[in-house]
Amino acid sequence: MTSARWSRGEYTTVLLAILAGTTALLTASGQTWASGSVVLPDPLAPASVALSGDEVTRTVSALGWAGLAGVAALVASRGKARRVLGVPVAGFGAVAAYDIWHSTRGSELTRLASEQSAVDGPISGPTVHTAWPVLAAAGAVLLVAAGVATVVRGGAWPVMGSRYDRHGSADANRAGEPAELWKTLDSGVDPTLGPVSDDVTAESSSATATSAPATDTNVDSKES
Structure with a gap:
């Protein structure tokens, strides 16, 4: 596997990890x-x-939305800026993991249940439904891993918009100059169908050079 393909694979894997x-x-x-x-x-x-997850820990949902924003930021960034963005992504996961652990302790759940109850009285339980906190913790771990990978390797990953770089823009601007458009029209090519190619430009220039002597001959015959 080439280095470019390996980088694209890493990049895709990290984005999918953040989304997951x-x-x-x-x-x-x-x-x-x-x-x-x-x-x-x-x-x-x-x-x-x-007690729902939003009631047990108020940060998990907010950090999930922040992680989604991180995906868009990573796609739009490049180089050192992308590597720096890996820090908050890993931070989102670390904070979420700590909050999940802290909020699911027995004493904390008892306090929260007492606050959420509509009536006063001693709390029996509460019992943790393990599947959902475990799922949230797994998501937090994925964010941490993806953020660390971005810090270490993010600078080598592909970037968006490379086809819109300055060089490509300059070529497009040259193709849209009036002189080039007139040459294209003279050669019988519609410039609205696509960019002006070098072959068409050379052909139109040759046609112009060939027609020039004929014009001079006509002028000389009229003068004589």
Whole structure:
């Protein structure tokens, strides 16, 4: 595999990792992470309490959206600027991972359940629904890995818009000059169908040079 293909593969893998990580964070944040109940005096039945990811940790959803913005920034950047952008992407993942760990501890969940409950009373549980916090944590790890890879290797990855560089613009401007357009029309080519090629320019120049003596001969015959 060539170096260019290897760089493109790395670049694509990192972008997909960021997308997967942010999708995991955003998906998990809307699911139920823990549930418990409030013990009420007899004969009242316990009141159930459910905590979603957004209620357990308020940063996971926001960091997921920030990660999506990071994808657009990485695509639009290049060189050192792209490598610098890897730092906040890794930071988003690190902050999300810490917040997930901190917010799913038993004491923290009990406090949150007490705050979210509509009635007062001792909290039984709560029980963590492991799948969604684990999914969010996996997404956070993907962001960290993608950010670190961007810092280390981002400068070697492909960039967008290389076909719109200064050299290409200069060629396009030359093709649109009035003299070139007149030569193209003289050769019978419609300039609106595409850029003026070197072959057409040479052909039109040759045709102009050939027709010039004929004009001089006509002028001389009229003078005589």
